Amino acid sequence: MRFALLAVAGWLLVLPAAAETPTFLESAGDWQLRCWTDATAKSEQCNLFTVGQYDAGAGTTEVLIGVAETATNDFLVLFGPTDELIDRFAPLMLRVDRRPEHVLHGPHNLDRASWHGAAADKLVHEFIGGRAAVIRFAAAQAGRARAVHFSLMGFTKAFNLYRRYIRDRQLLAR
Numbered sequence: 270m271r272f273a274l275l276a277v278a279g280w281l282l283v284l285p286a287a288a289e290t291p292t293f294l295e296s297a298g299d300w301q302l303r304c305w306t307d308a309t310a311k312s313e314q315c316n317l318f319t320v321g322q323y324d325a326g327a328g329t330t331e332v333l334i335g336v337a338e339t340a341t342n343d344f345l346v347l348f349g350p351t352d353e354l355i356d357r358f359a360p361l362m363l364r365v366d367r368r369p370e371h372v373l374h375g376p377h378n379l380d381r382a383s384w385h386g387a388a389a390d391k392l393v394h395e396f397i398g399g400r401a402a403v404i405r406f407a408a409a410q411a412g413r414a415r416a417v418h419f420s421l422m423g424f425t426k427a428f429n430l431y432r433r434y435i436r437d438r439q440l441l442a443r
Contacts (some may be wrong), residue, residue: 295434301342319432330353344393358375365392393428
């Protein structure tokens, strides 16, 4: 179920509107490397994904977490709930293991948010060798607080596979 949802919705987090169905390439632990062809730019692009979960009251809801490297060698850390909208103006907080929280201030898109630049670079370096992380956010509906837990098991191996693959094929995100 965990990666079935990822297969259906994972690329919605970062794909352009005109894109072919992603191709699963590799997994390590809870992380997957997926690539797709951007039909507009006619180029292949790749991201690293995992799925986090939180209790939504009526059951468990899944959230997509992605990592991508840009052409300027910066990273993006992407976050997108699948069943709820994000409160655009409430801060998001991401904590790796017992380290200090990384706060992302709004406004955010309703369906996703992203850390970028130095903040994302620092997060990726904390993910490497990390064990678990949590993202806290407010849902747009009634401002409900959510805590999304996700595993970092396998991240380092998947990240190394991802970087080797995109460098070999010159596929840094644009």
